[in-house]
Amino acid sequence: MCAICGLSFGNQIRLNKTSEHKHAAPQLYTTLHRRKCSSVSTPRITTHYTIHSRDKDSRWEGIEMERFADEADVVIVGGGPAGLSAAIRLKQLANEHEKELRVCLVEKASQIGAHTLSGACLEPTALSELFPDWKERGVSVLFNNSLFLSLVYRLVKCLPMRNHGNYIVRLGNFVHWLGEQAEELGVELYPGYAAAEVLFHEDGSVKGIATNDVGIAKDGSPKDVFERGMELHAKVTLFGEGCHGHLAKQLYKQFNLRENCEPQTYAIGLKEVWVIDEKKWRPGRVEHSVGWPLNRNTYGGSFLYHLNEGEPLVALGFVVGLDYTNPYLSPFREFQRWKHHPSVAPTLEGGSRIAYGARALNEGGIQSIPKLTFPGGLLIGCSPGFMNVPKIKGTHTAMKSGMLAAEAIFPKVTAEGLDSETTGLHVPEYAEALKNSWVWKELHSVRNIRPSFHNYFGLYGGMIYTGVFYWIFRGKEPWTLKHAGLDANQLKPAKECTPIEYPKPDGKISFDLLSSVALSGTNHEGDQPPHLTLKNDSVPVERNLAIYDGPEQRFCPAGVYEYVPLETGDGMRLQINAQNCVHCKTCDIKDPSQNINWVVPEGGGGPAYNGM
Numbered sequence: 001m002c003a004i005c006g007l008s009f010g011n012q013i014r015l016n017k018t019s020e021h022k023h024a025a026p027q028l029y030t031t032l033h034r035r036k037c038s039s040v041s042t043p044r045i046t047t048h049y050t051i052h053s054r055d056k057d058s059r060w061e062g063i064e065m066e067r068f069a070d071e072a073d074v075v076i077v078g079g080g081p082a083g084l085s086a087a088i089r090l091k092q093l094a095n096e097h098e099k100e101l102r103v104c105l106v107e108k109a110s111q112i113g114a115h116t117l118s119g120a121c122l123e124p125t126a127l128s129e130l131f132p133d134w135k136e137r138g139v140s141v142l143f144n145n146s147l148f149l150s151l152v153y154r155l156v157k158c159l160p161m162r163n164h165g166n167y168i169v170r171l172g173n174f175v176h177w178l179g180e181q182a183e184e185l186g187v188e189l190y191p192g193y194a195a196a197e198v199l200f201h202e203d204g205s206v207k208g209i210a211t212n213d214v215g216i217a218k219d220g221s222p223k224d225v226f227e228r229g230m231e232l233h234a235k236v237t238l239f240g241e242g243c244h245g246h247l248a249k250q251l252y253k254q255f256n257l258r259e260n261c262e263p264q265t266y267a268i269g270l271k272e273v274w275v276i277d278e279k280k281w282r283p284g285r286v287e288h289s290v291g292w293p294l295n296r297n298t299y300g301g302s303f304l305y306h307l308n309e310g311e312p313l314v315a316l317g318f319v320v321g322l323d324y325t326n327p328y329l330s331p332f333r334e335f336q337r338w339k340h341h342p343s344v345a346p347t348l349e350g351g352s353r354i355a356y357g358a359r360a361l362n363e364g365g366i367q368s369i370p371k372l373t374f375p376g377g378l379l380i381g382c383s384p385g386f387m388n389v390p391k392i393k394g395t396h397t398a399m400k401s402g403m404l405a406a407e408a409i410f411p412k413v414t415a416e417g418l419d420s421e422t423t424g425l426h427v428p429e430y431a432e433a434l435k436n437s438w439v440w441k442e443l444h445s446v447r448n449i450r451p452s453f454h455n456y457f458g459l460y461g462g463m464i465y466t467g468v469f470y471w472i473f474r475g476k477e478p479w480t481l482k483h484a485g486l487d488a489n490q491l492k493p494a495k496e497c498t499p500i501e502y503p504k505p506d507g508k509i510s511f512d513l514l515s516s517v518a519l520s521g522t523n524h525e526g527d528q529p530p531h532l533t534l535k536n537d538s539v540p541v542e543r544n545l546a547i548y549d550g551p552e553q554r555f556c557p558a559g560v561y562e563y564v565p566l567e568t569g570d571g572m573r574l575q576i577n578a579q580n581c582v583h584c585k586t587c588d589i590k591d592p593s594q595n596i597n598w599v600v601p602e603g604g605g606g607p608a609y610n611g612m
Contacts, residue, residue, distance in 0.1 A: 042538040043537070043566070045530070046533045048530065059222065060222060063226065066228065067231050069231040069232075070230065070232055070233070072104040072232060072234045074090060074234050074237070076238045077238065077241055078240035079191065080116060081178065081402070082240040082401055082402035083105055084175065084179060085399040086240065087105050087187040087402075087406075089406035090409075090410060091182070091185035101414060103186075104234075105187060107191045108603055109191055109606060110604040112191050113172040113611075114606075115606055116175045116609060118171040118359075119305065119392060120171040120393075122166060123391075124396070126403065129403065137181070139177050168284065168307060168308070170273075171395065172609050172611045192603045194600035195211060195212075195247060196213070196600050198247050199233070200254075202423075203422050205374075205426070206374070208232045210229050210230070211230050211231075211232070211603065213228055217529075236377060236409045238378050238405055239380065240379075240381040240402060242383060243382045243383070246599055246600055251377065255374040257370040257379075260371070261370050262367045263486045264368040265362075265364045266589050268557065268584060269358065270318050270335045272316055274313065274352065275311060276347060281306060281314075285304075288303050288392075289302045291459050293337045294334060297325070299320070300320040301318075302338055303392065304347070314347065314348075318331070319361065322586065323490045325492045326497045326500065328499045329500060329554065330500070330554040331557060333502040337503060339509050340509060353519065355609070357582060357612045359584050360586050361392075362384075365446065365447050366443040370384055373430055376425065378409070381394075384401075388442060390446050400437060400439050404433045409427045409430065445475025447475070448480065448481045449466050454484045488589065488590055491592045493547050494547065514580075517580050520608070521609065522607045524581070524605035528602055530576045530578035531599050531600060531601040532561075532576050532578050533596070533598075534595055535595050536595055539593045540552070541563075543592075544593055545574075550574075551590070552591060555586055557582065558584070560577050560581050561587065562574075582606065
């Protein structure tokens with residue numbers, strides 16, 4: 001580690017005789033600092049208390065820091081498909097067994113479903129198990145029957161991307177409906193409350209969570225309206241935060257949950273909703289593509305779904321694997337370029353775009369699923385990563401994981417005279433139930449498809465593998481392929497890559513970034529510390545900009561990061577426009593320095609997706 005600027009490259013640091021030193025990552029023996037570290041004055045960017053302790057800040061002296069605490073039987077973090085399915089199943093079981101059970105669910109979005117974004121082509125397996133009468137409950141009005149042209153269906157019916165019998169949904173609307181069902185059963189829903197901290201008992205087991213403090217100024221000082229968050233304690237806490245959860249990251253370290261699995265790998269999915277010419281509308285039609293405009297060594301593909309609602313709507317999107325290597329690549333601009341393909345553009349011509357959003361996706365598959373249980377808690381849904389990658393579907397598996405978690409913990413949280421080795425209940429039965437379920441069988445069958453793209457031929461090699469081995473073995477091949485490693489480690493230095501020249505948006509089919517973000521409804525209280533925190537404020541310029549030409553200004557789908565000239569003197573500084581953040585978590589995942597730590601903003605902030 002550099003004693004001056006704190007940058008670390010393992011053992012690859014070399015000092016010369018004049019003390020003007022080189023930082024040498026394995027591939028960068030010749031990269032020099034543009035100036036001596038001792039002469040660099042780094043503007044302060046991060047003011048968040050997770051980086052700068054309030055205990056050492058005189059502005060916080062005398063501020064009341066005691067938190068109100070409440071007790072529940074089960075606390076659930078995250079109001080997505082997994083968390084709501086778990087809550088619903090718990091109350092169903094409580095009603096069946098005539099037990100009193102308090103279930104509390106906290107959700108950082110201002111409304112249930114407001115942060116939910118997915119394609120989404122829903123496989124109804126788990127829904128039918130949760131509510132056998134779901135069609136009579138009114139949810140069917142949110143669904144659109146999927147349709148495949150006969151030729152396409154014959155080609156894909158034996159492959160994992162088959163969609164026949166599934167439903168096109170706007171997942172935010174579906175999640176909102178799940179919330180209504182949960183409330184009817186007596187689940188306590190708390191939207192607008194972000195879980196900011198995991199609480200522990202003295203024995204190390206999970207005690208519950210604390211919601212975020214509010215009323216903190218951008219400079220990190222308390223406002224007159226400062227209020228401490230509240231604590232929610234439970235016998236068991238379920239963590240269903242979604243992809244790359246903020247609290248799950250802490251739990252991985254606390255309980256070493258990733259000890260026996262591969263690193264998680266990810267993609268970013270970008271989505272738009274359009275109103276199109278009714279003559280071009282084919283309700284229920286599903287279209288997928290792979291590759292173009294990406295090169296053969298970059299994993300990605302698209303979807304275009306024709307919704308079956310009262311007006312001619314289509315949902316379209318593009319997914320880019322975050323293991324890409326060229327720091328000049330912009331997933332957003334690849335998406336905009338894809339829309340100009342001759343098979344896509346005619347559908348959109350004459351239409352109008354009404355919504356935009358983005359979200360990271362887990363792509364590691366079964367190899368990357370961590371240990372799921374620990375004293376006092378469980379991981380459910382997309383937080384540990386149950387997405388079926390070739391299907392681009394994770395809602396049904398997330399729901400089932402929540403249901404299995406509920407069924408595993410119910411007997412323990414309702415047992416008379418609880419006897420546990422820890423204060424927080426440990427429920428390893430959940431992991432066993434999951435491994436014996438159709439979820440595990442499904443994920444195991446497709447475990448090699450995503451890592452098969454890591455070969456010399458890239459996309460083409462992966463497609464050959466999928467076509468040959470999935471067809472022959474149906475996923476039962478006696479080997480398991482490995483991933484390339486952490487996505488953050490895959491970027492090459494900018495000097496080894498060719499800049500990508502993207503066409504200028506035409507304002508009709510393709511658009512600029514900021515006008516797109518405006519359609520996401522994103523908003524945060526402006527006077528609060530940026531929740532995109534930096535472990536070291538000097539790293540962005542000294543490493544990310546110097547070596548990788550500032551990739552965060554390209555991989556972010558919301559224009560949060562930009563490099564601007566210093567107000568005084570030469571050089572650049574990183575500017576974080578935290579109010580733009582759509583909570584996709586891509587920056588936390590792809591930052592090559594792993595210097596960005598995404599934490600929750602004040603509850604209720606973020607995108608306001610309307611049925612995305």
